[in-house]
Amino acid sequence: MKILVTAKRIPDPGQKIKLKGNALDLSAANWQLNQFDEYAVEAALRLTEDGAAPATRQGAVTVASLGPADVQQQLRSALAMGADKAIRVEAKDEELDAVIVAKTLEKLVRRDQPDLVLMGKLAADNEGNDVGQRLAALLGWPQATFACSIQVVDGGKALLVGREVDNGVEIKKVRLPAVVTVDLRIIAPQAVKNGRTAANFAYPEGPRYASLKGIRAAKDKPIEALTLSGLGVSTALQVKTHGSELPPARQAGKKIASVHELVEKLRSEAKVL
Amino acid sequence: MGNVLIYLEQAEGALRPAALSAITFARAVHKAQGGKLLFLLIGDNVKGAAAQAATFGADGVLTVEAPALQHYLAETYAPIVARVAKEQGATLVGGTSTAVGKDLFPRVAGLLDAGLAPDISAVLAARQFRRATNAGNVYQTLEITSPAAVVSARQTEFSRAAAIGSNSPVSAVAPGNIDAQGAEFVELQTQKRDRPDxxxxxxxxxxxxxxxxxxxxxxxxxxxxxxxxxxxxxxxxxxxxxxxxxxxxxxxxxxxxxxxxxxxxxxxxxxxxxxxxxxxxxxxxxxxxxxxxxxxxxxxxxxxxxxxxxxxxxxxxxxxxx
CATH class of the missing domain: 3.40.50.1220 (TPP-binding domain)
Structure with a gap:
């Protein structure tokens, strides 16, 4: 199976947020791979290997990102996990919106013709949750968003995907090629079944760490550099950000000494009981 | 500026609570942009929900019904929303950002080549919206500059609308060719709970x-x-x-x-x-x-x-x- 994984770099979500004027101040940001995209890399590797013998890979995993030259660091980390090659499309973050990103990916898909596009369900910074579905629309492909499990079925021609929905898990079947966006539980030990790895095989929870060997190998793996103009993507923004502000801080309230007092306060003061 | 088309989720013959929040959002965005306010319902039988939707003061309620539309699928629903939007001259299309909304609206936006304002918490102007990002630690103001805009509203930020007893005209729209594009609903694994959602x-x-x-x-x-x-x-x-x-x-x-x-x-x-x-x-x-x-x-x-x-x-x- 040939898989294209998309990866976005984001500022460390644990860092305190600073504003400069009415824009986010990212000058001191520690950039990292969006966690959901890292999970998509892990899922792609699980789909293309025998879990018990991961060196015997079948298929190819390409990781693509849009961004400045620094994004190579995040791409190298995905290559160190085991992806085969990477693509970086030169762009400045503030000059992108979901429309441009999806159209860029559409060009890459039409050129490289993967069987599956995998990505995180959202980027944990702007929480757009837009690109995967938009890309599927542009390609006329089926989509399975918020995936918590993936099973290869029909001799590799389709996927059975468990989707996190409001009232449980929806099982959806998608013919390949398809776009799948992954949710947190995709990295559970038995969430991905590729039909090759033994059915009872269990991965350790979470995305894999890069091995020393993997890190060394990543240095020799290719990162193809492309541009938006070279791909023929229009760079007119359809979504503009006019400014950011911090929400009003919530004041810490009082400490209560007993359950009895708590219930009385909720009744007489807060009037919510 | 064009009309407003709001997709309302329904289940078992009634509007879902998320649809009532969608109506509150619809009123806010309609006030900001003007035009006609239209509601859209899709499913295998939406007559009960459509009758209910007609009581909220919209200029019209549109229904699209077919057996193949019994289960929501982005692949079948998104083209219908996009086509109805074009036919009705809607330049703003939206609803609530439930699991369905989050799956559906970006695909609709892709089909319309429109910008999406996802999971918004407030309507600031016809094309300007506020939304929370970075785990709720930042409020961002977005402007959509494409001719059509797609907007999904966070359910908890828009209270449930009350009916005003209107009698909006309900009209059926032909489903057209329904193509699931290789997608199939298999089942919903859910635990029935007696408690509220x-x-x-x-x-x-x-x-x-x-x-x-x-x-x-x-x-x-x-x-x-x-x-x-x-x-x-x-x-x-x-x-x-x-x-x-x-x-x-x-x-x-x-x-x-x-x-x-x-x-x-x-x-x-x-x-x-x-x-x-x-x-x-x-x-x-x-x-x-x-x-x-x-x-x-x-x-x-x-x-x-x-x-x-x-x-x-x-x-x-x-x-x-x-």
Whole structure:
């Protein structure tokens, strides 16, 4: 199976947020791979290997990102996990919106013709949750968003995907090629079944760490550099950000000494009981 | 400027509560842009829900019905929404950002080549919207500059609309060629619960990793039952398999904003706070006085849950019985 994984770099979500004027101040940001995209890399590797013998890979995993030259660091980390090659499309973050990103990916898909596009369900910074579905629309492909499990079925021609929905898990079947966006539980030990790895095989929870060997190998793996103009993507923004502000801080309230007092306060003061 | 087309979710012949929030959002955006306000319902039988939708003062209610539309699929629904938007001259298309909305609207935006304002919390102008990003720690103002705009609204930020007793014309639109593009609904794995839905409950009681074991959540369930509350959980508790994942509150789960939110044995990771800090009154019960949850709790009780929950249950039974 040939898989294209998309990866976005984001500022460390644990860092305190600073504003400069009415824009986010990212000058001191520690950039990292969006966690959901890292999970998509892990899922792609699980789909293309025998879990018990991961060196015997079948298929190819390409990781693509849009961004400045620094994004190579995040791409190298995905290559160190085991992806085969990477693509970086030169762009400045503030000059992108979901429309441009999806159209860029559409060009890459039409050129490289993967069987599956995998990505995180959202980027944990702007929480757009837009690109995967938009890309599927542009390609006329089926989509399975918020995936918590993936099973290869029909001799590799389709996927059975468990989707996190409001009232449980929806099982959806998608013919390949398809776009799948992954949710947190995709990295559970038995969430991905590729039909090759033994059915009872269990991965350790979470995305894999890069091995020393993997890190060394990543240095020799290719990162193809492309541009938006070279791909023929229009760079007119359809979504503009006019400014950011911090929400009003919530004041810490009082400490209560007993359950009895708590219930009385909720009744007489807060009037919510 | 064009018309406003709002997709309303329905189930079993009635509007879903999320649709009532969609109508409140619809009124706000319609006030900002003008034109006609149109509601759209899709399914195998939406007549009951359409009759209900007609009482909310829209200029028209459009229905698209076919047996193949019984189960929601982005692949079949998105082309219908996009086509109806074009036919009706709608330049703003939207609804609520439920699991369906989050799946559907970006695909609709892709088909319309339109910008998307996802999961917004306020309508600032016809094309300007506010939304929370970065786990609720930033408010961002977005402007859509494409001729058509697609907008999904966060359910908890728009109250449920009240009907005004209107009698909007209801008209059926032909479903056209329905092509699932290789997608198929197989089944929904769900647990029937007698309690209200998390996103709709007036009171939510959530447990965290500190509950240690799934069976201990029975004590939270008992309290929920006395209060008519929904039960929630932190990501840590869901990841540990203590409770099903659809109970998760947070950036990666559901966003809730009840009148009362009680967090039990939840330390208060950023991503959890993102899902509940819009609650009107927050109570934290945690044995660790330094837990971050106390920084935004209106009432904090530093106590082990093992001691607090039985006491709370008997206090609540006492006042509810009285």
């Amino acid at each position: 998390l996103t709709e409950a007036r009171i939510v009681v959530s447990g965290g990793r500190g509950m240690k074991d799934g069976k201990n959540f029975a004590q939270i369930e008992q309290i929920c039952d006395v209060l008519g509350a929904a039960m929630g959980a932190s990501r840590a508790a869901c990841d540990a398999g203590m409770v099903p994942n659809d109970l998760q509150v947070g950036q990666t789960g559901k966003v809730v904003a009840p009148d009362l939110y009680i967090a039990v044995a939840i330390s208060g990771a950023i991503q959890h706070l993102a899902g509940m800090k819009g609650s009107k009154v927050i109570v934290a019960i945690n044995k660790d006085a330094e837990a971050p949850i106390f920084q935004l709790a209106d009432y904090g009780l530093v106590m082990q849950w093992e001691k607090a929950l039985p006491e709370l249950l008997s206090e609540l039974k006492r006042i509810k019985g009285a």
